[in-house]
Amino acid sequence: MENAEYARLLSETADLMEIGAEDGFRIRSYRNAASAIESYPERIEDILADPARSVTDIPGVGKGIASVLEELRLRGSFDRRDQLLEKYPPTALEMLKIQGLGPKSIALIIEHFRVTTIDGLERLCREQKLRTLPRMGARIEEKVLRSIASYRQRAGRFLLSFASEAAAELKQYLSEGCRVERISEAGSLRRGKETVGDVDILVTVSDPGEVLDLVTRHSRVHEVLAKGGNKASVRFGLEGLQVDVRALPAESFGAAMQYFTGSKTHNVALRQRALKMGYTLNEYGLFRLEGGGRVAGEDEEEVYRALGLAWIPPELRESGGEIEAAEAGRLPRLIELADIRGDLHMHTVETDGRASLEEMAAQAAAQGLEYIAITDHSKALAMANGLDEARVVAFARKVRELNRRGDLPVRVFSGLECDIRRDGSMDIEEDALAELDIVVASVHSHMNLEPAEMTDRLLRALESKSVKIIGHPTGRILLHRDGFPFDFERIAAEAGRRGVALEINASPERLDLHGPLLRAAKAHGVRFTISTDAHHPRHLANMIYGVRTARRGWLEPGDVLNTLPAGQLLSAMRQTG
């Protein structure tokens, strides 16, 4: 069982516990443990199997959850979950996804009507039976029917890139349509999370009504979920993206940004800290508990400072030790887009790219890059017309010639994205690889191996002398498939030892490696590259998403090889000789 599965079972059990009206703090503990496990870089299964290790070393996992995990490993479920499932069938969990319907209502519905499915719920509303329950009326029946309709449209999470574009469009619309003082994206979008559940936008205005009216009147807003004097929630665009707009007075901008950026657990931790220091923190400001005097609020940095903390970059606000680091003055100096000097993974018309080497080079120069590596596919990707040995050698020669002539606008490194075969060997002979400046080795096939087999495969790939970088190391495709399971710590340790870089693939549907794995790998001394894997010149602009992801992994410029000048790059990589 993979960590995502352990996390799902804990989190679903928390949902069932909530329907069962169990203690809210215990439920929170289950949720916290679930999210800790979901982002934990090591396989829970491996830790459980090792008598020298304990899962209680994971923050948020104590004795209770540890025994739950052990039971899960042995039989795939645990007592408390089984008991809850006797009372509430698994379909009850689906009912929770209907917006506006929470655990209390669902418990009532199940108790009174024995209805446990969305279809059954829909019938109750149509037959006007919901209103017979306490505190339920006709309006709620209508609202639930609307929620069921949008649930069936399947708006789940969205790629960061998609949401960023929607947010930019909305910010412009609001700025042009009324007098906003300040406007900023917030929530998971500001934290640079790879996928976001909605778009959160904060505005400071003197007249909130004006901006909230404007949002709900946007031509692409087709449903208003809620609207009051301070905030509005709408569904936007064909995809049904939810947009939350929060309006506040200018003197609260900093506290509001802090609140609305989250994450939720970061907020809770910060607010607890405030209480211990004799303050209370909300989106309006930081106030003294005694007397209620305001201590901070206009500026976000000021809020953190008043709590004895350095300002914490949004990407770090995930309850991963950032508050302790801010207190100790040990926050990293995070990498920025301006630190990036080159892009080391891209394709051309030689394989499945859409532009020539020259066109890619021209666009790279236009973006201010000093160098690129062209890394087309190898022959295993026959559909993409991958390069064989002869073409690899010819390509290396061509690039040497192009650079010698010096009429390219950036330095071009000869490269290859070489397939890692099922047994871990390279798809191209070592002699040919040695002709190239940079070899990115990637898995594109046989991704359903057993974890141990996949680990051995990657270990063998690391042995190949010409391999400088492992491309998109986990193989995940956001919103479609999880990465393939393997012993990441072991691979990271070996990559660190051999000086093989691990890639942060900046393609918006990959963002692989990502935050938690980056931190774990950095602890093993691994260095990284951030590359776009561009198949078209416009994809080179995706670099920013890779940088945001690197920041979520606490990376500094020195951790990332393509912050180096062209002349220092190759010597900083694994030495073949």
Next chain:
DNA sequence: GCCGTTTTCGGCCCGACTGTTTTCAGTCG
């Protein structure tokens, strides 16, 4: 169920919107 410059027991963030209520519970951010 977790956790600890105040604690190994006793706390655990705080506010907006909705619908139904005659003073607030439920849900969501």
